[in-house]
Amino acid sequence: MKKIIPLMLVFLSAFQIHSQKLTQDVSKTTVVFKIKYFGSYVDALFTKVDIDGNFDQKDLESSFLNATIDVNSFDTNNSYRDKILSEDYFDVKNHPTITLKSTEIEKVAVNLYNLKADLNIKGTTKSVTLPLIVSENGNKISIKSGFTIDRLDYKVGKSSFLLSRKVITNVNFLAVK
Incomplete structure (x- = not known):
C-alpha cells in the first residue's frame, strides 16, 4: 500500500501537467462584434466573458474551449x-447568455486550428466551425478567432434594409497554463 500511494501521486501529477488547463486573463480577453447599420459599422464589446479551456496541441482530443457571455454586458458606447x-x-x-460548447479541435496548419462547436444565441443552437490562431509563449497562450454569423439564423432582430444580417465577431483569449 505504501508503494501504491506514491505511484498514484506521480500518475495524477503527470495527468495534471498533461491536461493544460487554462486560466483566463479576464483583463485581456475580449469579444467584440460589429454590424453595418445605415451604411456605417457599429462596434460593440462584451465586458463579461468567461472562457473555460484546456488546450494541448499534442492532445487535441482532450482539448476544448467553452465560452459563456453575459449578453447584458455589451457596450456600444x-x-x-x-x-x-x-x-x-x-x-x-x-436569454441572458450566449454559449459556445466545443465539440472538436482540429489542426489545419502550424498555429492554425478549427474549433467545431455548438453556438447558442437566444435559445437557437447551431453547429459552427471557427478558425483559431494559437500562439504559445512559455506558460502563456493566446487564442484569436475572427468569424461572421448571420444574426437572423439566431433570431436576433428582424430582417431590415438598414441593419445588416452579417455580424463580424473577433475574439481574443489570453490565458495561463
Whole structure:
C-alpha cells in the first residue's frame, strides 16, 4: 500500500501537467462584434466573458474551449441603443447568455486550428466551425478567432434594409497554463 500511494501521486501529477488547463486573463480577453447599420459599422464589446479551456496541441482530443457571455454586458458606447438591443434584439430577460460548447479541435496548419462547436444565441443552437490562431509563449497562450454569423439564423432582430444580417465577431483569449 505504501508503494501504491506514491505511484498514484506521480500518475495524477503527470495527468495534471498533461491536461493544460487554462486560466483566463479576464483583463485581456475580449469579444467584440460589429454590424453595418445605415451604411456605417457599429462596434460593440462584451465586458463579461468567461472562457473555460484546456488546450494541448499534442492532445487535441482532450482539448476544448467553452465560452459563456453575459449578453447584458455589451457596450456600444450608446446607452439608448444598448437598451433597445438588450430588450428587442437579444431579449436578455429570457436569454441572458450566449454559449459556445466545443465539440472538436482540429489542426489545419502550424498555429492554425478549427474549433467545431455548438453556438447558442437566444435559445437557437447551431453547429459552427471557427478558425483559431494559437500562439504559445512559455506558460502563456493566446487564442484569436475572427468569424461572421448571420444574426437572423439566431433570431436576433428582424430582417431590415438598414441593419445588416452579417455580424463580424473577433475574439481574443489570453490565458495561463
